[in-house]
Amino acid sequence: MSTEDRTNSASYYSITEHDQPGKLRRQLSFVLRSWTLNLAGAMEFRLSFLLTAGMMMINNIVWIVFWGLYFNRFQVLNGWELHDVMMLWAVSAGGFGLMATFFGNASRIANIIATGQLDVYLAQPKPVLLHVLISRMSVSAIGDVLFALLVFAIFGDKSAAGIAKFGLAMAIAAVIFIFFSVIVNCLAFWVGNTEGLSIQLFNALLTFTTYPTSIFKSWGKLVLFAVIPAGFISYLPIGLLREINLPFLIGALAVSALFVACGTLLFYRGLKRYTSGNMMTLRR
Amino acid sequence: MSSIRVEQLGKAFRIKKKQEGFAGSFKSLLKPLYEDKTAVDGITFSARQGETVAFLGPNGAGKSTTIKMLTGILHPTIGFAEVLGCCPWTERTKLSYRIGSVFGQKSQLWYHLPPIDTFELMSRIYELRRSDYLQRRDEMIERFELAPYMNTPVRKLSLGERMRCEIAASLLHRPQVLFLDEPTIGLDVVVKQRIRRLIHELNEQEGTTVFLTSHDAGDIEQLCERAIVINYGRIVFDDRVELMKLRYMTHKTIRLVVADDPGDMDIPGATVVERSETKVVLSVDTSLTTIEAALTNVMSSRRIIDVTIEDPPMEEIITRMYGDFGEEDCSS
Structure with a gap:
């Protein structure tokens, strides 16, 4: 059979409905299916799954005990209570748990870029950044989310408004974590494998989000709000949960939106410089 | 109608050069040296819908880089390309609904999950109509004989089983053009045969354009009607596979069965490849002598019982072709 015959005899029909209405619903269905598969993949190793998530909860509880001991001796720390x-x-x-559970590749983007693992995502018709972010789930981070819910259940305001404010605070923290990570990881497009540097910068952010903002003065505070955006997370218990401080809340939301915009822009700019690679890769 | 059109397409990479050892690494840290490497150097070709094209060349010739540009993964440095009327790097999303790609070294299957789960995710990625997806999935499972593996985690599958699942997954959305980058790498002969048959059937029945890179002679001989050969980023041959065989087929093999022990044979333009008591295999360089002259030479001193004249296998042609490129480069 000649090429012409084949072309004529084969009646091509498309079975995709990507150009039909309902795009958002289909996008959501894709995201939900990815998360389900991530969880299913994590649960393939049942004991490891339970141990990893459990160990992270214990790890966090150690810090809670430490702060409990402190406040047992001193009731207030620069205006902050237990x-x-x-x-x-x-x-x-x-916030960190939400990032690592649902957008688990955020902290691995530099490695993905440097080892040429973006090829599979680029060959498929989904927004590349979203697809990369949701394609991995950190099992230990599930422990972080459970820990956050447990602490909220014990110490938080369980009224409807309290739950909504806590949800908003976690969402702001997660967005800042995700897109700060995206930005520092995107450096790999320009300066090669920056995995180590990205981890260090992200850990700096993470560490500073676990200390009360009131212990930092003048320059320290400036760095906390202007250089690394940790202040917009660590002040949330005072500026949103205790009482809504409107200028702070607007600032935190604006910073989150700015990070989303910069992270997305940087990633798509960087894609033009992507050089791929020949490493053998499997999706895990 | 052209499904792939490429004009003066080129891609250069900036590569860091480092001297040997720790001292070299330290020097490179203080004063890095870079070199521009042209992977693809202004290539031009086109392929019609339904055509099966083998894209050949030695390692580092620019094959994978070209495929990556045609699928929108890499942005070119210069030139223009159009696949199914779309520019791959500016209309990547739109195009990817209509093309399929299989990279032999990069899996799109989820390692810890069974293929059925990846297939399900693929249906969401390509936004397939549910009823059409189920029908297509069952058709792929039947055609690729995947039923026994569909519920086994990918990490437990053999390479051949995984590759069949990989190709089936990339065909779920009925692509019009299929890009295959070394799809049979590392597979055994039986699995290779089966995969070739399946791709061939797909091309025959659905009119899918197949664009394939491979080092495997069987892939080219059994699947492709046209070959484009690339070396150092430039196209050095673009014609039918049959013509490629003729151009690079400078040797023919003569198998002889003789009545008595043939003894030492000295035939100008021919070399003895194999010899036993009554059997001789000769490789005749047709640029130096003719088959007739070689046979006449043998018959002058020996009685021939049987004779077979064969073309060399495709494998040998490719080896010779890549060898010629090396010599050309050395002489230039």
Whole structure:
């Protein structure tokens, strides 16, 4: 059979409905299916799954005990009470947990770029950044989310408004964590494998989000709000959960939106410089 | 109608050069040296819908880089390309609904999950109509004989089983063009045969354009009607596979069965490849002598019982072709 015959005889029909209405519903279905598969993949190794998530909860509880001992001796720390510090830990661990559970590749983007693993995502018709982010789930981070919910259940305001405010605080923290990570990882497009540097910068952010903002003065505070955006997470227990401080809340939301925009822009700019690679890769 | 059109497409990479050892690494840290390497150097070709094209060349010739540009993974440095009327790197999303790609070294299957789960995710990625997806999935499972593996985690599958699942997954959305980058790498002969048959059937029945890179002679001989050969980023041959065989087939093999022990044979333009008591295999360089002259030479001193004249296998042609490129480069 000649090429012409084949072309004529084969009646091509498309079975995709990507150009039909309902795009958002289908996008959501894709995201939900990815998360389900991530969880299913994590649960393939049942004991490891339970141990890893459990160990992370214990790890966080150690810090809670430490702060409990401190506040047992000193009732207030520059205006922060035990309840505020507990909520600080709940917001920080919860935000990080949401990032690593649902957008688990955020901290691995530099490695993915440097080892040419973006090829599979680029060959498929989904927003590349979203697809990369949701394609991995950190099992230990599930422990962080459970820990955050547990701390909130013990120390948090369980009224409808309290739950909504806590949800918003976790969402702001998660967005800042995700897109700060995206930005520092995207450096790999320009300066090669920056995995180590990205981890260090992200850990700096994470560490500072677990200390009350009131212990930092002048320059320290400036760095906390202007250089690394940790202040917009660590002040949430005071500026949102204890009482809504409107200028701070607007600032935190604006910073989150700015990080989303910069992270997305940087990633797609960087894609033009992507050089791929020949490493053998499997999706895990 | 052209399904792939490429004009003066080129890609250069900036590569860091480092001297040997720790001292070299330290020097490179303080004063890095870079070199521009042209992977693809202004290539031009086109392929019609339904055509099966083998894209050949030695390692580092620019094959994978070209495929990555045609699928929108890499942005070119210069030139233009169009696949199914779309520019791959600016209309990547739109195009990827209509093309399929299989990279032999990069899996799109989820390692810890069974293929059925990846297939399900693929249906969401390509936004397939549910009823059409189920029908297509069952058709792929039947055609690729995947039923026994569909519920086994990918990490437990053999390479051949995984590759069949990989190709089936990339065909779920009925692509019009299929890009295959070394799809049979590391597979055994039986599995290779089966995969070739399946791709061939797909091309025959659905009119899918197949664009394939491979080092395997069987892939080219059994699957492709046209070959494009690339070396150092430039196209050095673009014609039918049959013509490629003729151009690079400078040797023919003569198998002889003789009545008595043939003894030492000295035939100008021919070399003895194999010899036993009554059997001789000769490789005749047709640029130096003719088959007739070689046979006449043998018959002058020996009685021939049987004779077979064969073309060399495709494997040998490719080896010779890549060898010629090396010599050309050395002489230039």
